[in-house]
Amino acid sequence: MRATVMFGAGDVHIETVPDARLIEPTDALVVVTRAAICGSDLWPYKRMEYSETGRPMGHEAIGIVEAVGADVRSVRVGNLVVMPFAYSDGTCVFCREGLHTSCIHGGFFGTVDIPGAQAEAVRVPQADGTLVVLPVGADDALMPSLLTLSDVMGTGHHAAVAAKVGPGKTAAVVGDGAVGLCGVIAARRLGAEQIIILGRHPDRIALAREFGATDIVSERGEEGVERVRELTGGLGVHAVLECVGLEQSMRTALGIARPGGAVGRVGVPQDETLPASQPAFYNNVTVGGGPAPCRAYIEELLPDVLEGLIEPGRVFDRVVRLDEVPDGYRAMNEREAIKVLIKF
Amino acid sequence: MRATVMFGAGDVHIETVPDARLIEPTDALVVVTRAAICGSDLWPYKRMEYSETGRPMGHEAIGIVEAVGADVRSVRVGNLVVMPFAYSDGTCVFCREGLHTSCIHGGFFGTVDIPGAQAEAVRVPQADGTLVVLPVGADDALMPSLLTLSDVMGTGHHAAVAAKVGPGKTAAVVGDGAVGLCGVIAARRLGAEQIIILGRHPDRIALAREFGATDIVSERGEEGVERVRELTGGLGVHAVLECVGLEQSMRTALGIARPGGAVGRVGVPQDETLPASQPAFYNNVTVGGGPAPCRAYIEELLPDVLEGLIEPGRVFDRVVRLDEVPDGYRAMNEREAIKVLIKF
Numbered sequence: 088m089r090a091t092v093m094f095g096a097g098d099v100h101i102e103t104v105p106d107a108r109l110i111e112p113t114d115a116l117v118v119v120t121r122a123a124i125c126g127s128d129l130w131p132y133k134r135m136e137y138s139e140t141g142r143p144m145g146h147e148a149i150g151i152v153e154a155v156g157a158d159v160r161s162v163r164v165g166n167l168v169v170m171p172f173a174y175s176d177g178t179c180v181f182c183r184e185g186l187h188t189s190c191i192h193g194g195f196f197g198t199v200d201i202p203g204a205q206a207e208a209v210r211v212p213q214a215d216g217t218l219v220v221l222p223v224g225a226d227d228a229l230m231p232s233l234l235t236l237s238d239v240m241g242t243g244h245h246a247a248v249a250a251k252v253g254p255g256k257t258a259a260v261v262g263d264g265a266v267g268l269c270g271v272i273a274a275r276r277l278g279a280e281q282i283i284i285l286g287r288h289p290d291r292i293a294l295a296r297e298f299g300a301t302d303i304v305s306e307r308g309e310e311g312v313e314r315v316r317e318l319t320g321g322l323g324v325h326a327v328l329e330c331v332g333l334e335q336s337m338r339t340a341l342g343i344a345r346p347g348g349a350v351g352r353v354g355v356p357q358d359e360t361l362p363a364s365q366p367a368f369y370n371n372v373t374v375g376g377g378p379a380p381c382r383a384y385i386e387e388l389l390p391d392v393l394e395g396l397i398e399p400g401r402v403f404d405r406v407v408r409l410d411e412v413p414d415g416y417r418a419m420n421e422r423e424a425i426k427v428l429i430k431f
Numbered sequence: 432m433r434a435t436v437m438f439g440a441g442d443v444h445i446e447t448v449p450d451a452r453l454i455e456p457t458d459a460l461v462v463v464t465r466a467a468i469c470g471s472d473l474w475p476y477k478r479m480e481y482s483e484t485g486r487p488m489g490h491e492a493i494g495i496v497e498a499v500g501a502d503v504r505s506v507r508v509g510n511l512v513v514m515p516f517a518y519s520d521g522t523c524v525f526c527r528e529g530l531h532t533s534c535i536h537g538g539f540f541g542t543v544d545i546p547g548a549q550a551e552a553v554r555v556p557q558a559d560g561t562l563v564v565l566p567v568g569a570d571d572a573l574m575p576s577l578l579t580l581s582d583v584m585g586t587g588h589h590a591a592v593a594a595k596v597g598p599g600k601t602a603a604v605v606g607d608g609a610v611g612l613c614g615v616i617a618a619r620r621l622g623a624e625q626i627i628i629l630g631r632h633p634d635r636i637a638l639a640r641e642f643g644a645t646d647i648v649s650e651r652g653e654e655g656v657e658r659v660r661e662l663t664g665g666l667g668v669h670a671v672l673e674c675v676g677l678e679q680s681m682r683t684a685l686g687i688a689r690p691g692g693a694v695g696r697v698g699v700p701q702d703e704t705l706p707a708s709q710p711a712f713y714n715n716v717t718v719g720g721g722p723a724p725c726r727a728y729i730e731e732l733l734p735d736v737l738e739g740l741i742e743p744g745r746v747f748d749r750v751v752r753l754d755e756v757p758d759g760y761r762a763m764n765e766r767e768a769i770k771v772l773i774k775f
Contacts, residue, residue, distance in 0.1 A: 180666070181690055186715060189690035249717070322524070346525055346533035349719075356712050360704035368700050371530060371721035373593070375693075377712045 090206030091144040091412050093128075095137035097420075099144070099413045107208040112156035113176075115214030117168060120225055121234045122205050122429040123147040123403070124415050125172075126264050127355050132416055145205030146172035146196040147237035151225060152218075153208065161215045167225050168218040170204065170211055171381035172196060172238040177216025187382040190216070205412055205429060219385045222393070231400025231428055232392045235269065239426065240388060240399040241381030242353045243269025243330070247277050249351025249376035250326035254278030257319055260300070261340045262330035263291040265402040265426035266353060268298060270328040272397050275299030279326065283318055285311055285339065291425055294401060308335065312342035323348060329376070330354050338362045344372040352376040403428040434550030435488040435756050437472075439481035441764075443488070443757045451552040456500035457520075459558030461512060464569055465578050466549050466773040467491040467747070468759050469516075470608050471699050476760050489549030490516035490540040491581035495569060496562070497552065505559045511569050512562040514548065514555055515725035516540060516582040521560025531726040534560070549756055549773060563729045566737070575744025575772055576736045579613065583770065584732060584743040585725030586697045587613025587674070591621050593695025593720035594670035598622030601663055604644070605684050606674035607635040609746040609770035610697060612642060614672040616741050619643030623670065627662055629655055629683065635769055638745060652679065656686035667692060673720070674698050682706045688716040696720040747772040 092102045109116055122145050131142065152166045162168060175182050175190035182190050192213060197203040201212060211217055221233055232240075243266050252258050258279040260270045263286025274282045275298065284295045287305040295303070304314045316323060323345035329337055332354025340350045341363040350367075353376050367374065391397045405424040407415045408431075415427035436446045453460050466489050475486065496510045506512060519526050519534035526534050536557060541547040545556060555561055565577055576584075587610050596602050602623040604614045607630025618626045619642065628639045631649040639647070648658045660667060667689035673681055676698025684694045685707040694711075697720050711718065735741045749768040751759045752775075759771035 184691060186691040189714065249715075347528060347530040352712065356708045359708060360706055361708040361711075361718075362704055364700045364703060364705040367705075368696065368721045370533065371593075371719070371724075373717060373719035374705075375715070375717035375719075377715035380715075 088207040089409060091203060092141035093131055093135060093144050094141040096133055096135050099132065099416050101410050101412060104143070107202065107206065107210045109154055109156050110210065111212060112158040113213050113215065114156045115152050115159055115162050115211045115218060116154040116208060117148070117150040117170065117211050118153045118208050119148045119150040119204060119206060120431050121149040121230055123234055123237070124205070124412070124419055124427040124429070125238055126266060128416070129420050130355060130357070132420055140199070142197065143202035143206065144197055145203035147234060148204035148209060149221065149230065149234050150209070155214060159214045162218050162220065167221045167223065169221055169233055169236050169385065170218055171241065171385065173378065173382070174212045174217040175382055176213045182216065185380055185383040187380040188378040207409070207431065217382065229392060229400070231403045232398055234428065235399040235402065236381065236385050236388055236392065238381055239265045239402060240269045240272070241384040242266050242379040244273040244384050244388060245379030246270045246328035246330055246351040246353040246376060247273035247326065249349065250328050251349040252277040252279050252326040255280050256325040257281040258326040258328065259283040259285065259315055259324040259343050260328045260330060261285050261336050262354060263288055263295060264330060267328070267330035268294055268402050268425070269399050270330050271295050271298040271300050272399055274326070274328065276391070276397060283315055283324065288422065308339065311339055315343040319345070326351070332356050334358045334362055341367050341372060344370065346370040349373040349375060353379060402426045406430050432551040433753055435547060436485035437475055437479060437488050438485040440477055440479050443476065443760045445754050445756060448487070451546065451550065451554045453498055453500050454554065455556060456502040457557050457559065458500045459496050459503055459506050459555045459562060460498040460552060461492070461494035461514065461555050462497045462552050463492045463494040463548060463550060464775050465493040465574055467578055467581070468549070468756070468763055468771040468773070469582055470610060472760070473764050474699060474701070476764055484543070486541065487543070487546035487550065488541055489547035491578060492548035492553060493565065493574065493578050494553065499558060503558045506562050506564065511565045511567065513565055513577055513580050513729065514562055515585065515729065517722065517726070518556045518561040519726055520557045526560065529724055529727040531724040532722040551753070551775065561726065573736060573744070575747045576742055578772065579743040579746065580725065580729045580732055580736065582725055583609045583746060584613045584616070585728040586610050586723040588617040588728050588732060589723030590614045590672035590674055590695040590697040590720060591617035591670065593693065594672050595693040596621040596623050596670040599624050600669040601625040602670040602672065603627040603629065603659055603668040603687050604672045604674060605629050605680050606698060607632055607639060608674060611672070611674035612638055612746050612769070613743050614674050615639050615642040615644050616743055618670070618672065620735070620741060627659055627668065632766065652683065655683055659687040663689070670695070676700050678702045678706055685711050685716060688714065690714040693717040693719060697723060746770045750774050
């Protein structure tokens with residue numbers, strides 16, 4: 088079959104690889120109908136060292152179940168399913184607590200053992216725990232929004248939950264990428280009164296406004312912090328959604344949090360340490376977040392997508408075929424596209 | 432009057448200083464009957480650069496109100512009062528949220544403007560918001576425990592709250608100083624099922640056991656982390672109370688937190704950055720805490736002290752007179768004493 092493989096920074100190709108197939112009795116084989124390129128795929132796209140064997144890419148997909156292992160009970164051949172970016176058994180102590188990304192028998196897609204979803208088909212381990220059957224047709228107009236439940240919408244929601252967004256609170260979103268935009272949706276959905284987005288790309292900012300952002304801060308660094316303080320009566324915001332993962336963005340996030348506030352971080356941290364430990368301490372600012380347990384959130388978010396109450400699929404502003412995926416990476420990396428959907 | 436002044440590392444003296452007096456109409460003048468030396472006083476005792484004018488020390492006290500300013504309403508001359516280590520107006524937006532340490536009109540004792548409480552008397556700004564009248568006599572046997580409400584018991588409680596201790600949860604306390612020991616009391620009081628203390632001083636460990644610690648880990652660093660994991664079925668603990676403030680203790684705290692767990696830090700951080708940002712992220716571990724809003728907690732903890740349900744005053748294992756305070760610093764710094772009470 089054909090699949091996306093990254094061999095090094097900027098070096099992504101569509102390769103012919105061995106067909107995905109069932110290995111464990113708990114596996115499902117899913118023929119991919121929609122996949123996506125993730126902001127987190129851009130970190131290796133910028134930095135990966137050359138690898139001869141390469142890394143199979145992709146962890147967001149919707150598809151049709153083609154085969155299931157002998158132990159699979161809740162998913163059937165022919166089902167249209169969405170997969171979260173992590174697989175999980177759904178029964179371990181962490182899954183029962185709703186933290187599927189720490190599943191004791193779980194893991195992540197896009198490794199040599201568990202190849203990626205930017206491919207014609209994908210093997211899904213722990214199919215019963217991982218996959219969610221979608222109650223729509225395979226070409227439903229909701230496909231883009233449903234696809235965001237794999238990762239980007241769940242991740243924006245996780246940032247909002249970790250930042251303790253709630254009714255009447257003030258929120259700020261650091262980063263105007265697809266996750267930040269979904270963070271705006273999540274903050275509004277959870278009742279935030281004021282939603283400030285920090286970003287400067289006109290197309291993204293326009294979308295953020297439509298999603299519910301009430302204020303835009305295009306300044307960066309200390310100036311951006313000052314601007315947010317001006318917008319919040321000098322206090323800072325209750326809830327900061329950190330959707331980038333860089334030292335500077337975290338410093339901004341901690342700088343704009345109000346005393347007693349919380350930063351929910353979902354941008355994959357690129358540094359070993361967290362800055363501004365002392366200011367965060369003196370202000371009693373909480374830092375939470377991590378890989379989003381999207382599997383847990385699908386149950387909460389899916390009804391809103393099906394009812395059209397939220398439209399996170401609008402973050403996809405480019406659609407490519409599999410053989411155009413390398414150009415999709417380039418376009419996202421150059422910020423020509425917010426997020427790329429792959430249609431099979 | 433006589434007061435404790437620190438001039439540099441290891442250089443503490445009892446000096447004759449100008450009498451404390453009312454300055455603002457919201458002030459109270461309190462004659463100190465009990466004060467204490469705090470673990471946080473040991474940071475300057477170890478590191479302070481020489482200062483000709485010196486720093487007036489102390490932020491924990493019980494005393495008798497000798498005079499009040501014209502605007503003071505809730506405190507009267509003759510009242511026996513306890514002061515938290517921060518003063519606060521009790522009415523600002525942060526005080527109303529219970530975060531008195533971020534009071535807009537508040538601040539901390541032990542500066543040139545607001546001198547310290549290891550002195551014969553102390554000026555207490557924002558007296559109505561700051562002071563709590565104690566319903567006991569000035570020589571009640573509960574004095575040591577009541578004095579801990581100024582800081583150390585409230586701080587241990589804050590660590591437990593920030594670490595999200597709750598009924599049936601597992602907790603670990605990093606640090607066997609007076610704050611850590613009060614953290615054990617707080618964790619037990621909030622319902623933790625297993626309470627592991629990381630420490631190695633036999634007298635402190637013995638007290639920790641009496642306060643409710645169920646397990647002792649004397650190993651440090653990676654070995655300590657391994658030992659806690661063994662004690663928790665490989666998972667780590669839900670709630671970690673970080674009561675030290677060093678890079679190594681925070682690394683240990685993050686290492687023993689269970690995925691989805693929380694670290695409540697109350698040890699004043701001695702470093703600009705927080706370690707292990709990436710492991711904390713991948714495990715969705717939350718880091719919270721800061722200066723404890725002891726004023727808010729007095730209302731919750733005072734009844735338990737009065738009823739004898741908790742006995743945090745047992746952390747005081749040495750009593751000195753004011754002129755012996757320099758030796759009290761030495762004794763605490765050399766870990767000869769857990770915590771020193773100053774009796775006037």
